[in-house]
Amino acid sequence: MSSINENTFEPEITVFMCIYCAYMAADTAGALRIKYPGNVKLIKLPCTGKTDRRYLLEAFEQGADGVCVVGCPIGNCHHVRGNERGLARVKHAKKILDDIGLGGERLQMYFVSGGMGNTFANAIRDITKRIQELGPSPLKATQSKKQE
Numbered sequence: 521m522s523s524i525n526e527n528t529f530e531p532e533i534t535v536f537m538c539i540y541c542a543y544m545a546a547d548t549a550g551a552l553r554i555k556y557p558g559n560v561k562l563i564k565l566p567c568t569g570k571t572d573r574r575y576l577l578e579a580f581e582q583g584a585d586g587v588c589v590v591g592c593p594i595g596n597c598h599h600v601r602g603n604e605r606g607l608a609r610v611k612h613a614k615k616i617l618d619d620i621g622l623g624g625e626r627l628q629m630y631f632v633s634g635g636m637g638n639t640f641a642n643a644i645r646d647i648t649k650r651i652q653e654l655g656p657s658p659l660k661a662t663q664s665k666k667q668e
């Protein structure tokens with residue numbers, strides 16, 4: 521049983537985002553002062569096509585309870601089909617997470633346009649809520665047992 525109170529559990533979320541639509545949407549959210557959960561680590565990528573399964577899995581090793589990838593809408597990637605490649609890697613990484621028992625639902629991909637500050641904020645709220653329901657990453661429990 522987790523020592524963390526479910527009601528106060530604030531998940532750590534790692535967000536991989538492209539520097540085009542996703543970053544602009546995050547910037548728009550900031551400019552419009554749209555609030556979203558603050559316990560996020562933002563990592564910029566030139567395009568979600570640069571998403572590497574290893575980056576996604578290492579984010580969990582480094583303490584993330586949930587990870588998401590945010591990119592341009594399908595058909596609007598600045599690198600043509602990079603977001604489709606990114607989505608394929610996210611799907612593969614979700615399967616790996618299921619296979620190793622961490623749970624593929626801890627990883628999500630979202631698509632936003634640059635002006636969609638609200639949509640970006642909603643994506644962060646969505647992944648945060650999902651992870652709050654799932655609880656802390658099982659990897660954290662394993663790591664803290666090793667330290668005991």
Ligand code: FES
Pocket residue numbers: 538539540541542566567568569590591592597598599600602603
């Ligand atoms: Fe945004 Fe490719 S440049 S997903």
